[in-house]
Amino acid sequence: MDFLSIILDILLSAAFWTAVLRIATPYVLGTLGELVCERAGVLNLGIEGIMTLGAMAGWMAVYQGADLWTGVLVAAACGALLGLLHAALTVPLGLSQHVTGIGVTLLGTSLSYFVYRLVLPQASTPPTIVPFQPLDLPGAFAQTPLTYLALALVGVVAYALYRTPVGLAVRMVGEHPAAAEAQGLNVTAIRIGAVMAGSALMGLAGAFLTLSAFNAFFFNMVNGRGWICIALVVFASWRPGKALLGALLFALFDALQLRLQQASGGVLPYQLFLMMPYLLSILALVLVARRASYPRALMIPYRKGER
Amino acid sequence: MSSPTTGGPEVVLRLAGISKRFGPLLANDAISLTLRAGEVLALLGENGAGKTTLMNILFGHYVADEGTIEAFGRPLPPGSPRAALAAGIGMVHQHFTLADNLSVLDNIAVGTESLWRLRSDRGGARRRLLDLSQRFGLAVRPDALVGDLSVGERQRVEILKALYRDARILILDEPTAVLTPQESAGLFDTLRRLTADGLAVVFISHKMNEVFAASDTVAVLRAGRLVATHPTASTDRAKLAELMVGRSVKPPAPAPLSPGEPVLELAGVTVASGHARPLLDAVDLTVRRHQVIGVAGVSGNGQSALAELVSGLIRPDAGQVSLKGSVVHHADPADMVRRGVARIPEDRHSAGLVGAMAVWENLIAERYRDPAFSRFGVLRRDAARAHARRVIEEFDVRCPGPDARTQLLSGGNMQKLILGRTLAYGPDLILASQPTRGLDIGAVSYVHSRLLDARAAGAGVLLISEDLDEILALADCVTVAYHGRLTPLLPHDRVSVSQLGLLMAGHWDILRDILPETPRENGNAA
Numbered sequence: 001m002d003f004l005s006i007i008l009d010i011l012l013s014a015a016f017w018t019a020v021l022r023i024a025t026p027y028v029l030g031t032l033g034e035l036v037c038e039r040a041g042v043l044n045l046g047i048e049g050i051m052t053l054g055a056m057a058g059w060m061a062v063y064q065g066a067d068l069w070t071g072v073l074v075a076a077a078c079g080a081l082l083g084l085l086h087a088a089l090t091v092p093l094g095l096s097q098h099v100t101g102i103g104v105t106l107l108g109t110s111l112s113y114f115v116y117r118l119v120l121p122q123a124s125t126p127p128t129i130v131p132f133q134p135l136d137l138p139g140a141f142a143q144t145p146l147t148y149l150a151l152a153l154v155g156v157v158a159y160a161l162y163r164t165p166v167g168l169a170v171r172m173v174g175e176h177p178a179a180a181e182a183q184g185l186n187v188t189a190i191r192i193g194a195v196m197a198g199s200a201l202m203g204l205a206g207a208f209l210t211l212s213a214f215n216a217f218f219f220n221m222v223n224g225r226g227w228i229c230i231a232l233v234v235f236a237s238w239r240p241g242k243a244l245l246g247a248l249l250f251a252l253f254d255a256l257q258l259r260l261q262q263a264s265g266g267v268l269p270y271q272l273f274l275m276m277p278y279l280l281s282i283l284a285l286v287l288v289a290r291r292a293s294y295p296r297a298l299m300i301p302y303r304k305g306e307r
Numbered sequence: 308m309s310s311p312t313t314g315g316p317e318v319v320l321r322l323a324g325i326s327k328r329f330g331p332l333l334a335n336d337a338i339s340l341t342l343r344a345g346e347v348l349a350l351l352g353e354n355g356a357g358k359t360t361l362m363n364i365l366f367g368h369y370v371a372d373e374g375t376i377e378a379f380g381r382p383l384p385p386g387s388p389r390a391a392l393a394a395g396i397g398m399v400h401q402h403f404t405l406a407d408n409l410s411v412l413d414n415i416a417v418g419t420e421s422l423w424r425l426r427s428d429r430g431g432a433r434r435r436l437l438d439l440s441q442r443f444g445l446a447v448r449p450d451a452l453v454g455d456l457s458v459g460e461r462q463r464v465e466i467l468k469a470l471y472r473d474a475r476i477l478i479l480d481e482p483t484a485v486l487t488p489q490e491s492a493g494l495f496d497t498l499r500r501l502t503a504d505g506l507a508v509v510f511i512s513h514k515m516n517e518v519f520a521a522s523d524t525v526a527v528l529r530a531g532r533l534v535a536t537h538p539t540a541s542t543d544r545a546k547l548a549e550l551m552v553g554r555s556v557k558p559p560a561p562a563p564l565s566p567g568e569p570v571l572e573l574a575g576v577t578v579a580s581g582h583a584r585p586l587l588d589a590v591d592l593t594v595r596r597h598q599v600i601g602v603a604g605v606s607g608n609g610q611s612a613l614a615e616l617v618s619g620l621i622r623p624d625a626g627q628v629s630l631k632g633s634v635v636h637h638a639d640p641a642d643m644v645r646r647g648v649a650r651i652p653e654d655r656h657s658a659g660l661v662g663a664m665a666v667w668e669n670l671i672a673e674r675y676r677d678p679a680f681s682r683f684g685v686l687r688r689d690a691a692r693a694h695a696r697r698v699i700e701e702f703d704v705r706c707p708g709p710d711a712r713t714q715l716l717s718g719g720n721m722q723k724l725i726l727g728r729t730l731a732y733g734p735d736l737i738l739a740s741q742p743t744r745g746l747d748i749g750a751v752s753y754v755h756s757r758l759l760d761a762r763a764a765g766a767g768v769l770l771i772s773e774d775l776d777e778i779l780a781l782a783d784c785v786t787v788a789y790h791g792r793l794t795p796l797l798p799h800d801r802v803s804v805s806q807l808g809l810l811m812a813g814h815w816d817i818l819r820d821i822l823p824e825t826p827r828e829n830g831n832a833a
Contacts, residue, residue, distance in 0.1 A: 165420040165427050168409075172417045175406035182366075182404045183418035183468070184389035293408060 010259045017140035019258075021147055022213060024251035026051070026205040028150040030229035031236065031243040032157050033079075033201030038233055039161065040194030041174035041297040042090055045101025047202050048226030049108020050082045054206025056112035059217045060119065062129045072146070072207050079203020080196040082108050087195035091188055094301030105226070113219055126216035144212040146204070151244070153201070158240040170194045174295035177302035187302050202226070228281070235285050237292040249284065253277035316344040319507045320365075320396075320476055325374035327360055334360040335371070336531040342476065347498055347508045349518040349539065352528035353551055353747040358511045359401070361528070362478050366398040367391045378476065397469020401480040401511075403461050407454030411447050412436060415468045439470050443500050458605075459490040466497065477501065479510040483517055487605055488775070488808030495521045513551075514776075515544050527551055552748045559755040559780050562763065566783070567596030568632070570647075570736045570767040571617065575626035578612045578791075586612035588791040589626065594736060594767040599758065600796065601782030602771040605811050609791040610771045611653065614740045617769060618650050619643035631735060644673050649729030649761075653740035653771075655721050662714030666706055667695035669713050670728050698727035703753075719750030726757050737761055740771045755781060775804050789813050797821055 010016050030047060037044040044050075058075030062068055082104055089100045120127065132144035161167035169190050172180040177187045205225070210217050228250060236242035257273040264273070320342040327335040334357045342348050352358045363369045365376060370386035377383065378394040391398075405414050416432040433449050440447055445463045453461060462482065469477055483491040498508055498521055512518060518525050519539060526536045527550040535550050571594040578587040587609050594600045604610055615621045616628065619638040628635045630646045644650075652658035660669050671680045671691045680691050695709035704723045706716050713721065722742065729737070739758060743751040758781065762768055772778050778785055784796040787810035794810055795818070802821055809817050 163426055165417075165424050166422045168413055168417050168427065169422055171409065172406055172413075175408050176404060178400075179404035179406055179414070180417065182388055182398065182400065184392045185418045186389075296406065296408060 006260070006263045007256075010256060010263075014139035016255055016259065018142060019255040020248065020251045021140060021143055022251075023254050024247045025143075025147045025150045025212070026208045026225055027229060027232060027247035027250055028154065028244055029201050029205035029208065030226060031232040031247055032150075032153055032240060033198040033205065034229050034233045035236065035238055035240060035243055036157065036161075036170070036198035036201065037083075037195045038298055039174045039238055039295055040170045040191045040198075041177065041295055041300065041302070042087065042191055042195050043097045043101060043299050044083070044086055044104075044195060044198060044202075045098060045230070046082060046086045046104025046108060046199070047101075047229055048222055048224070049105035049112075050079045050199050050202040051108075051206035051209075051222045051226050052112045053082060053108040054079045054203030055210045055221060056116055056206075056217050057203070058207030059129065059210035060115070062211060063127065068132055068211055071211055072204065075203040075207030075211075076200040077203070079206070080200040083196040083199025083202075084192065086199065087192040090301065091191045091195070094303055097299050097301075109222075112217075116217060126218055128215040129211075131210075131215045132212045146208045146212045149204075150208070154240050154244045161240065166190075171295075173302075174297055177297050181302075191302075202229075205229075231281060231285055234289045234292055234294075235281070237288070238295060246284075250277055250281055253280050316346070316505075318342070319344050319379055321377040322361075322365065323375050323377070325361060325364060325371045325376070327357075327364060327369060327371050333531050335364070337374070338528070338531075338533045339374075340526060340533065340536070342507045342509060344475075344505050344507050345502045346524060347502055347510065347522045349522035349525045350509055350511045350528060351513065351515075351518055351525055351547060351551060353513060356528040356551075357531040358528050359480055362398065362480060362509065362511060365391065366396060366478060392472050392474075395473060395475040396478065397472060397474030397476070398478040399462065399465040399469065399480065399482060401482075401484060403465055405453045405461055405464060408452065410450050410452055411456070411464050412449040414453055414464060415471050419472060436467065436471060439467055443467075443470065443497060443504075445497060458485045459487075459493070462486070462490075462494065463497075470501075475506055477506055477508045479508065481511055481513075483512070483514065485606075487811045488804055489812055491517065492520075515547060516776075518547065519544070529553055548748075559752065559759060561599065561759050561781060561783070564597040564763065566598040567765065569593050569595050569629075570631055571769065572629040572632075573616075573626065574629070576616065576623045576628060577625040578616060578621060579624045580621065585624075585791050587616065587623075590791075590793050592786065592793055593796075594769050596735070596765050596767050597762055598784070599762055599768040599770055599782045601778035601785045601799070602769065602788055602793070603775060603778050603785055603807050603811060604773070604788030606773055608788040608811075609793075610740070610788050612791070613769075613788070614653060614738060614771055617643070617648065617736075617738045618652075619648075641673075647735035649732070649734035649737045649766075651722075651725055651729065651737070651739040651742045653744075655718070655725060659725050660713045660721055662712070664713060665710050666699070666704070666713055666716075666724065667691045667709040669724060670695045670698055670709075673728060674732075698724070698731055701731070702727035702757075719746050719753070722746060722750060722754060726754065730757060730761055733764065734761070734766055737766050737768045738771075739768060741773065742770070743772075743774070743777060751777075775807055778807075779804065787811055789815070794818060795822060 030051060034044055034047055054075035057078040058071040061074040062071040086100055086104045089095045090097045132146055134142040134144055161171060169180065169185050173185065173187045173190045181187050206222060209221055232243060232246040232250065235246040254277045257276040261270045261273045318341050322338060322340045325335050325338045338361060350358045360369065364371045367386050367388040367390060375382060378396060383394050384390045412433060415436055420427060436449055445467055447460065447463055447467060453464065482494055486494065502508060522539045524536060525539045525542065525547065527534050527547060529551060573590050573592040576587055576590045577585050579585040602610060602613065612621065616623060619640040619642055622638055656662065675681055675686065680687055692709045699706065702723045704727060705720050716724065737758065742754050746754065758768055770778065770782055779799055782799050785799055785802055786796050787794045787807060789811065794815065806817060806821060
């Protein structure tokens with residue numbers, strides 16, 4: 001009874017839903033980015049490193065005097081560049097997407113720390129910037145512009161994938177590259193383009209952390225969010241709308257566990273609550289993903305003239 | 308159909324001196340061809356003769372080392388499917404290039420619009436598709452997922468895909484390989500409607516009857532060279548076969564033998580294993596000594612399950628399997644080999660041989676625990692190599708030696724290796740699944756003669772094949788697989804190809820005409 005009323009109190013507070021949307025934002029962007037890559041047939045395990053680089057580069061640009069939106073663009077461009085590296089190795093050269101992706105993550109992460117230390121060798125407490133401020137809207141709608149951008153991008157990506165020729169081409173090269181080529185499409189170019197676009201979204205996801213959620217760059221601040229996005233893509237059956245749903249669900253669990261930690265007053269070890277969103281995600285994944293139909297050519301390199 | 312004459316319709320396609328080399332192999336050797344509007348050209352040749360390579364060059368999948376292509380009087384840039392499409396050339400590949408998870412309309416429309424349009428014109432695409440579909444009598448459902456379509460429907464989608472792009476030259480690579488005889492006849496009707504509209508068609512085939520059913524002109528390729536081009540009407544089967552192979556070919560002639568005692572009996576065997584529809588549904592079948600039983604059918608009607616059952620890979624959920632009169636309980640593959648079953652698997656690359664291992668290792672793969680080949684858990688490599696040398700000699704396997712890696716062998720030599728592995732031990736039952744798929748005529752006749760030798764020596768042969776000519780040439784009795792069920796055995800001389808085609812499509816009512824009031828040997832009713 002007591003427990004239920006605590007939950008009810010939490011669910012009825014506007015601050016809780018504000019937090020859910022805020023927590024969900026990087027997952028929405030990252031999952032969309034991964035989804036675009038995978039729809040074109042390329043698994044991008046570089047997401048964790050790309051998000052880290054986006055977080056660092058966006059923040060660094062603003063710290064060096066650029067305005068916030070320029071920082072956002074810098075983060076997206078850096079993401080696209082790492083995406084180009086991943087695509088160059090996995091698409092024309094056909095290297096293992098797993099190994100390359102892990103390499104990109106290691107590179108993106110260490111490059112970010114390296115550049116940060118290079119520019120700020122002495123900083124003991126992380127310097128701060130003035131981040132995006134929440135819009136002056138009531139209740140849970142008081143979000144920063146990047147959250148609204150993420151929500152808008154769900155619609156944009158869904159429209160692009162299902163209603164435009166280029167989206168159909170992306171889905172085709174992820175399903176059956178030989179068929180796409182027989183229809184006169186350039187499989188290599190489309191895959192590279194999709195990976196770059198998806199990686200730019202991952203860069204945005206990182207930038208949200210340093211330009212919106214916080215005001216500084218910390219080491220290890222992406223903290224596995226990229227890996228969660230990989231699972232959310234499967235949960236979403238590679239569909240943008242369901243990706244939003246999955247991200248919101250995960251964020252809801254996360255926001256809930258934070259508040260339950262406080263409400264439990266130290267009776268239970270806080271690690272139990274930390275585990276909750278991950279456990280529930282695994283459960284959701286098991287229930288949903290068994291029926292998922294993945295892009296048929298996912299993780300299969302395409303070489304012209306071979307079948 | 309119009310027949311081309313010197314002053315006839317315009318030449319739409321001209322290949323001049325096309326050569327293509329893959330390493331040491333000369334796949335195309337200075338091939339020149341012309342094609343006229345309204346003409347159906349059959350490109351006939353054995354596997355490996357270079358037919359598909361030539362068409363892949365034409366469509367831009369490969370770049371020729373030498374030679375030029377002209378379409379509608381203009382040179383075609385090499386190596387670009389996009390340029391070939393733009394020039395009005397459409398290709399229907401042997402393995403369909405369709406994405407299962409996308410709709411028919413998506414598969415057809417992809418790549419036909421500028422990629423950077425902000426909105427696809429799906430309404431216009433749908434109207435155009437339905438219009439073409441009506442004009443050429445190719446019924447399709449635009450919104451169906453390709454994965455849900457039958458093979459014949461998928462082929463219609465492929466043809467429509469080419470027509471949608473205004474193809475005036477249509478290349479079909481082995482279009483009938485996956486079709487029932489009735490579906491093939493429908494395809495040939497379609498081709499006639501297309502040529503009546505002025506399209507030119509090239510179809511690649513290694514089946515003689517199709518050449519006569521559908522083509523105006525036949526071009527024969529052998530070992531990469533164009534050996535002859537004839538108007539189809541002025542040639543005949545024997546002549547074409549000789550041109551294809553380079554020597555005269557005798558069809559196999561099984562000597563009449565009276566069947567002996569049963570070696571394999573299936574009684575009411577059902578294999579369901581979690582599928583919505585059973586893979587095998589209450590099947591009765593008897594194979595006797597000195598007998599070849601042919602199992603015909605479109606692939607996916609239970610043949611694989613039947614083969615796996617007899618190999619011991621799966622066990623029946625109901626019914627029983629008997630070998631040489633004793634019931635088999637808890638079968639496994641090693642047990643079936645010990646009981647005298649010789650297996651020629653459907654896919655020699657994935658299930659027959661281990662490509663990365665040596666010839667001698669593959670040859671003892673079924674019997675490496677036999678004391679002849681191992682002692683105290685240690686392989687007797689010398690004995691195994693000596694055995695390999697004997698098999699290589701006896702079965703005429705062309706390979707560098709027992710230590711050669713198997714993947715370096717040609718398909719025909721791989722199949723000889725598999726024959727040598729199993730037939731060397733005088734089996735009682737031979738399970739031959741698609742034993743000649745992908746082999747050239749020489750290797751096919753070798754495999755056939757070996758199977759018939761084994762039959763003469765007292766083995767029963769269960770021949771599962773999608774090639775009706777092969778079944779009718781070898782089998783004493785035929786059964787047709789449809790949706791996991793088998794027809795009663797039909798004597799090979801009382802059933803025609805068209806009747807088999809109807810049975811393959813599920814029209815079992817005609818069984819009454821084939822088997823009037825005869826007692827059913829297989830006892831399906833029992």
